[in-house]
Amino acid sequence: MSQYDLTIVFPVYNEARRIDLHKERVNELSFKHSVQIVYVNDGSVDGCFEMMKQDLSADHVKFVENPRNLGKGGAVRTGIEASDGSYVLFTDFDVPVAPEVFEGIFKQIYGKEQTVIIGVRKKTNEVKKSESRIRKYLSWGFQSFLKWVIGIKVTDSQCGFKIFDNKSGKEIFSRMKTNGFAFDVEMLLLAQRLGVKVEEYPVVILEDCGPSTINIFVDPFKMVIEILKIRWRLIFAKV
Template sequence: MVVPAYNEEERLPRTLARLHEYYSGQGYRYEVIVVSDGSADRTRELVEDFAKGHPEFRVIEYQPNHGKGYAVRTGIEQAKGELILFCDADLATPQEETEKLLEHMAKGADVAIGSRPLRESTLEVHQPFYREMLGRSFNKLVQLLAIRGIEDTQCGFKMFTPEAAREIFRRCKLDGFGFDFESLMIARDLGLRIDEVPIRWSHQEGSKVVLMRDGPRMLLDLVKLRLAGKRKRLALRG
């Protein structure tokens, strides 16, 4: 598992404890890689302290901050599991939902993604109205311009086979929040099977997405990817 983290010292103690509590009770081995994306707080120290008693956990740190896409890519490139999941540090999607993704992977999916708009999904705590409406509108644009048939590209709960992760993320170039739809566009370009999975989800305060700053950037990235075409999207990073 890869957990991107930028200045998450307030959330991490609860998050790390919950990840350990849940996954240590399952019948499979696991690892948790927390990627400190240029954090200026005690993110690294907290993970290192926790890892002293929990060897399944480790931290990668670098400076300066590059963005969530860069952090996820860095963690995935070092992950060693038979399956690779990334999730947000706020655990907006409860870890129990891992089992739903695993079911789809066992049935042949290359990528399984949590999806909030599906009818079977449960949104236990909604985002503020304006954020939810903007998010839905953006997903419609993604479907129109890039990835038809996928309702939710931005949910931070996605699982990959190692082979799919390697082929996708060695081509991903976006360092910011647009990496979610970029990775799925590339997966679609590669002909990989992507399963959307209904999940439980609860809005958590403290999102790092600043709508007036990141929204236009993501839209511009989306348009650039669409105009680039399949051949350029599949080109390896330089």
């Protein structure tokens, strides 16, 4: 029997400037179930992990480190491997969703096996108005590419808010090779191959999480190339 009902994994890379925001939002979380938090240092060089160990240490908190910067996918994989909860959720360090979303997605998965639930970003009217037309077209094109070329039929593959039963999470991530931002796609492809059910849960991203680090003119094309490599590799992989 697992020691915790839920493990939350936070990848950490040079987050010194956002530690106060993180602490504020984590303190707002309230669960009826036992929760473990796993922080994964992915090669930070700004001293943030040492500060976190001083400020955030507790019995339910685990600190693990990658030997070097692997990328978000590598950090999430390390965190899931270290998780002790019956269910494991990963999200971004800035805690980009409201507290009730954590409880809601956990309520949807609780009692289920062979299941992953992925967050689907619902945009507020303010965000829709400020979003550029090119970003909208790129998002539509990327999801269409995943659906018709790769065979992943989900609304939002890239939302950084996903939860698994622990067994399925570890089975999926132990087979993964991708460390970069395309890891979500490999994760969903492996879930399909392993017969893990994929469900969705609507989430509203908080508006003060800081600017995106994605270059909309370069990164989508890099991801397409990486995804094609993933698809080709999995055609011949034995799962």
